[in-house]
Amino acid sequence: MTLTLYTNPQSRGRIARWMVEETGAPYEAVILDYSTTMKDEGYRAINPMLKVPAIRHDDRIVTECAAICAYLAEAFPEAELDPRPGELADYYRWLFFAAGPLEQAVTNASMGVTPNENQQRMVGYGDFARVIDVLEQAVGRAPYIAGDRFTAADVYVGSGVMWYTQFGLVEKRPVFLDYIARLQERPAYRRAAEKDDAALAAAASGDQGG
Missing domain, CATH: 3.40.30.10 (Glutaredoxin)
Incomplete structure (x- = not known):
């Protein structure tokens, strides 16, 4: 093929x-x-x-x-980049969090769009600060996004963390920088x-x- x-x-x-x-x-x-x-x-x-x-x-x-x-x-x-049974929930949860709420929140913030209180119920992510705090919690729970093992979800989530911090769209919190350092060591x-x-x-x- x-x-x-x-x-x-x-x-x-x-x-x-x-x-x-x-x-x-x-x-x-x-x-x-x-x-x-x-x-x-x-x-x-x-x-x-x-x-x-x-x-x-x-x-x-x-x-x-x-x-x-x-x-x-x-x-x-x-x-061995797909999730094992014990990794399925976190793998899909954070993969689609990064593709949905995170990207939408960062895109809006980069364009200067700040939803008001009523609009926050419509945009799908609430407010930017909350999204970044949740991202920090997700990244900081374990070495990789689905646990102790690197998976395909880390390629997507990790790329987002790299780009957003590199271009100043997300602050360079220590948890993010540690995660980036682990990923950038990968030969691939x-x-x-x-x-x-x-x-x-x-x-x-x-x-x-x-």
Whole structure:
């Protein structure tokens, strides 16, 4: 079976790249440009939202980073990234917390949108401060988000913690920094970062061949 990653190194595609690297599976990376190839009809057939990342696994297509992480964990069980029975609840709880309330809260805050008391009942996350406090509790309970073992949920949740703190969207609390340090030691994370950084450098130099 073939695995293709459609991505751009300046996007959430870095999450998917890291997850693919964690599986250890061979894959092809197709680097798309925001203004050209990402809008082509060929890619529209892959993801009609015209955004990255997306993966094609043989004849199956998956989009959305959280879904890609969960799918690849199940598709490549030998990598042991999917949850064990005792990890199921925390795995799915925090994976979807990060994809839903956390991302929505951070996005709104970054745009200067602060829901009033009545709107807080509608937005799905309440208020920003509460979301970040809950994230801190989730990350601080154990070495990894589902317990003592790294899983695919850490790729997604951890990427969010990395980005949000890096860009000043979430304060750099000690719990977050400790979690980030553990994740950045992973060989797959380092390989993915090196490949994306190389792709970014190639794009900057005008070399589209890599």
